[in-house]
Amino acid sequence: MKILIVGASRFIGSHLIDRLLINNNLEKIFCTFFSNNYSSQYKNNKLIFQKCDVKDFNNFKLNILNSNADVILYMASTRYYPAPLDKSDHQKINVDGIQNLIKICNETKKIPRIIFINSGVSSFNTNKDKKGDKNYISSKQNASELFKLSKSKDNIIGTQVNLYTPYGPRDYKYRLIQSTVIDLLNNKNPILNNPNSLRDFIYIDDVIDILEKVILTNNNIESLDVGSSNPISTLKIIEEIYKVMNINRPVDINQSDNIEDITYMKADLNTANKLLNWSPKINLEKGIYNTVEWTKKNYKNYYE
Numbered sequence: 001m002k003i004l005i006v007g008a009s010r011f012i013g014s015h016l017i018d019r020l021l022i023n024n025n026l027e028k029i030f031c032t033f034f035s036n037n038y039s040s041q042y043k044n045n046k047l048i049f050q051k052c053d054v055k056d057f058n059n060f061k062l063n064i065l066n067s068n069a070d071v072i073l074y075m076a077s078t079r080y081y082p083a084p085l086d087k088s089d090h091q092k093i094n095v096d097g098i099q100n101l102i103k104i105c106n107e108t109k110k111i112p113r114i115i116f117i118n119s120g121v122s123s124f125n126t127n128k129d130k131k132g133d134k135n136y137i138s139s140k141q142n143a144s145e146l147f148k149l150s151k152s153k154d155n156i157i158g159t160q161v162n163l164y165t166p167y168g169p170r171d172y173k174y175r176l177i178q179s180t181v182i183d184l185l186n187n188k189n190p191i192l193n194n195p196n197s198l199r200d201f202i203y204i205d206d207v208i209d210i211l212e213k214v215i216l217t218n219n220n221i222e223s224l225d226v227g228s229s230n231p232i233s234t235l236k237i238i239e240e241i242y243k244v245m246n247i248n249r250p251v252d253i254n255q256s257d258n259i260e261d262i263t264y265m266k267a268d269l270n271t272a273n274k275l276l277n278w279s280p281k282i283n284l285e286k287g288i289y290n291t292v293e294w295t296k297k298n299y300k301n302y303y304e
Helices: 011-020 057-067 089-108 136-153 176-185 204-216 234-244 270-276 284-302
Strands: 002-006 028-033 047-051 071-074 113-119 157-163 165-167 201-203 223-226
Touching: 002 011, 002 057, 011 028, 011 204, 028 057, 047 057, 057 089, 071 089, 071 204, 089 113, 089 136, 113 136, 113 204, 136 157, 157 204, 165 176, 165 204, 165 284, 176 234, 176 284, 201 204, 201 284, 204 223, 204 270, 223 270, 234 284
Parallel strands: 002 028, 002 071, 028 047, 071 113, 113 157, 157 223, 165 201
Antiparallel strands: none
16 A cells, blocks of 8 residues: 655654554555755655645645655645734635645546644634635635545545644644643743633644554545543643642633634544544543653754
């Protein structure tokens, strides 16, 4: 089996590559990147890195043709916070990128199995007109609708994976857990906005376990959620970090009104349990401990 991973050069992608390299079911792994690539860290004949811009139809098409993959994993995405400098990227990458992939498969008569890594917010019942199509949440919802529609009317097969809040070693420095640990290592007091916001945190090893299962399964799975199904407040997350780092002081909270679009997230694990026999193995305390210890050990080489 040959697999093309689109957008695999950072946090989740690097962990997934590590896992797939030792999987004997995979003959070739093609990985595309746009920027900030870590391909120099890998020396393996099974692994091929290719630069790709999913917004560029012809460039994307060339990558797909060169890989001739049996499975295409679409991981390219913008972020919710901090917002990208060009907010039009929400539409161009999250929606137009997956649309380009579908068009290329139809145009080239190739029928790989597509695994679309979307966000848990794609299933939220929100007013998509509130901020227009350039909004992150609406772009994820629109991409989900596009993928589902394409599977029903075009010759496309695949699975949508709704990913909730992954965390762990190698995460981005601006994410909640990493940024808190980094601030504390630099003797700064992290300031928390929206302390009552409930998130569904899932440790990276559990994420990789289920992604590997989805890649290798013969089951026809329409979509599934990947999370812990155990929402916890961001304040509790910070308090757990303080506990692991032996810091005995109150968490600084921004008292000004800071209302975010997403205040509650919870994954539905029924499909993952039933069809893939998967459930999370790493509890929050162990996951945060692992993340804190890795960040302390690798801070200077990885984040500075």
